[in-house]
Amino acid sequence: MKVRRAVFPVAGRGTRMLPATKALPKVLLPVVDRPLIQVGVEEVVAAGVNEVVLVTASGQQAIEDHFDAVPLLEATLAAERKQDLLEAVRQATELATVMSVRQHEPRGLADAVLAAAPLVGDEPFVVVLPDDMICGAVPCTRQLLDVATAHNAGVIALQRVPRAETDRYGIVATEPVGAGERPPGAGVLHRIVDLVEKPDPAEAPSTLAIVGRYVLPPRIFPLIEQTPPGYGGEIQLPDALRLLLAEQPLYGYEFTGRRFDCGQLLGHLQANVSMALDRPDIGPAFAAFLRETLAAMAAGNATGASKEQA
Ligand code: UTP
Numbered sequence: 046m047k048v049r050r051a052v053f054p055v056a057g058r059g060t061r062m063l064p065a066t067k068a069l070p071k072v073l074l075p076v077v078d079r080p081l082i083q084v085g086v087e088e089v090v091a092a093g094v095n096e097v098v099l100v101t102a103s104g105q106q107a108i109e110d111h112f113d114a115v116p117l118l119e120a121t122l123a124a125e126r127k128q129d130l131l132e133a134v135r136q137a138t139e140l141a142t143v144m145s146v147r148q149h150e151p152r153g154l155a156d157a158v159l160a161a162a163p164l165v166g167d168e169p170f171v172v173v174l175p176d177d178m179i180c181g182a183v184p185c186t187r188q189l190l191d192v193a194t195a196h197n198a199g200v201i202a203l204q205r206v207p208r209a210e211t212d213r214y215g216i217v218a219t220e221p222v223g224a225g226e227r228p229p230g231a232g233v234l235h236r237i238v239d240l241v242e243k244p245d246p247a248e249a250p251s252t253l254a255i256v257g258r259y260v261l262p263p264r265i266f267p268l269i270e271q272t273p274p275g276y277g278g279e280i281q282l283p284d285a286l287r288l289l290l291a292e293q294p295l296y297g298y299e300f301t302g303r304r305f306d307c308g309q310l311l312g313h314l315q316a317n318v319s320m321a322l323d324r325p326d327i328g329p330a331f332a333a334f335l336r337e338t339l340a341a342m343a344a345g346n347a348t349g350a351s352k353e354q355a
Contacts, residue, residue: 046169046190046193046194046197046260047168047169048094048168048169048170048171048190048193048260049094049095049096049168049170050094050096050097050098050164050165050168050170050171051086051089051094051096051097051098051170051171051172051173051186052098052100052158052161052165052170052171052172052173053072053082053085053086053097053098053099053100053172053173053174053175054100054148054154054157054158054160054161054172054174055070055071055072055082055099055100055101055105055108055175056100056101056102056105056147056148056151056157056160057071057102057151057154057157058151059071059308061308061309061310062074062308062309062310062313069107070101070105070107070108071176071308072085072108072175072176073107073108073111074307074313075317076178076307076313076316076317076320077317077320077321077324077327078133080111081175081176081178081307082099082108082111082175083111083137083140084175084178085173085174085175085178086112086140086141086143086175087140088173088179088184088185088186089141089171089173089184089186090140090141091184091186091187092171092184092186092187092190093187093190094171094186094190095141095142096141096142096144097112097141097142097143097144098144098145098146098161098164098165099143099144099145099146100145100146100147100148100157100158100160100161101145101146101147101148102147102148102151103147103149108145109143109145111137112137112138112140112141112143113138114135114138115134118134119131119134119135122134144164146160146161146163146164147160148160151279152274152279152280153274153275153277153279153280153281153282154174154279154280154281154282155269155272155279155280155281155282155284155285156269156279156280158172158261158265158266158269158282159266159269159270159280162263162266165263165266166263167263168263169193169199169260169261169262169263170260170261170263171186171189171190171258171259171260171261172257172258172259172260172261173186173257173258174256174257174258175257175307176257176306176307176308177256177257177258177304177305177306177307177308178304178305178307178316179202179256179258179300179302179303179304179305180302180303180305180319180320181300181301181302181303182301182302183301183302185202185258185300185302186258188232188298188300188301188302189201189202189258189259189260189298189300190260192234192260192296192298193260193296196294196296198262198293198294198295198296199259199260199261199262199265199286199289199293199295199296200259200260200295200296200297200298201217201237201255201258201259201286201295201296201297201298202255202256202257202258202259202297202298202300203217203235203253203254203255203256203297203298203299203300204253204254204256204299204300204304205252205253205254205299206252206254207252208246208249208252209246210246210254211243211244211245211246211249211252211254212243212244212245212246212249213243213254214243214254214255214256215240215241215242215243215254215255215281215282215283216240216241216243216244216249216250216251216252216253216254216255217235217237217238217239217240217241217250217251217253217254217255217297218237218238218239218240218241218250218251219235219236219237219238219251219253219297220235220236220238221235221236222234222235222236222296231301232298232299232300232301233298233299234296234297234298234299235253235296235297235298235299236294236295236296236297237286237290237295237296237297238290239287239290240255240283240284240286240287240290241283242275242276242281242283242284243276253297253299255282255283255297256304258300259282261289262289262293264289264292264293265285265286265289268285268288268289269282269285271288272284272285272288303319305319318335322335
């Protein structure tokens with residue numbers, strides 16, 4: 046299956062990260078020194094998808110600007126012989142072909158995906174929610190593309206969550222796949238039989254949650270148009286996927302890799318700590334700082350920040 050385009054619906058309100066997201070789009074929050082959106086675009090490029098469609102909202106011009114050239118800054122960095130910084134600035138510009146389209150009102154994730162239809166056309170495509178940051182040896186998008194190609198069908202990334210948390214996710218009901226259907230990767234393949242948006246833990250059909258990576262056929266676009274507003278009054282992607290499921294098989298894939306929910310405070314902090322520790326330039330010094338901080342806490346001493354407040 047040839048997939049050329051990845052859609053990044055980033056037009057949500059980002060209320061869980063307020064006040065940081067009062068004037069700054071959520072996907073421009075940094076993980077160490079790269080904004081979330083760049084981490085997501087790097088993932089799809091590593092998976093072989095080089096054309097990106099951003100679905101943005103009014104006031105989010107800065108997301109598009111992040112992938113644009115900045116000739117004055119680049120000339121200054123070149124004149125000052127700051128080669129590393131110059132390369133870092135240019136990297137975001139040269140990474141992929143980036144297009145954008147607007148979602149005029151935040152009417153839900155499925156509505157944002159539909160806004161990308163004119164730029165995707167009649168081809169299968171990837172959807173990435175970059176606030177779900179996923180790290181691993183094989184990009185999550187690549188893992189899904191391999192399953193989609195093997196089965197010539199849509200695929201959704203899945204992750205097991207505690208039952209108490211099912212009301213924070215789309216949850217799928219599944220049936221086992223035959224041995225011959227299993228893909229070569231280390232993840233677990235499921236055939237999806239139903240999808241429910243944010244079910245109560247007592248009613249959830251499983252604890253397999255939909256996370257922010259999908260490979261979808263273009264047929265989803267007219268089906269989104271037929272999807273009425275659902276949970277929260279928004280047009281929900283699981284509701285549209287249910288209509289798709291009535292027409293064609295849909296797979297779920299428990300990918301390998303570690304996911305950080307950067308759409309909420311704790312997940313964003315965890316992503317920063319994990320990525321900082323992995324960096325050869327700052328990782329060792331940061332690890333030493335964390336060890337000292339934890340040792341001071343264990344000894345009953347306040348950290349620097351809480352000392353100042355005391
Ligand atoms: P979220 O559920 O994280 O919502 O959306 P949100 O608005 O971004 O954040 P909170 O809940 O207010 O904190 C999941 C993804 O769908 C996009 C978001 O930008 C995010 O990438 N989305 C959601 C849209 O693009 N448009 C929408 O109308 C809703």
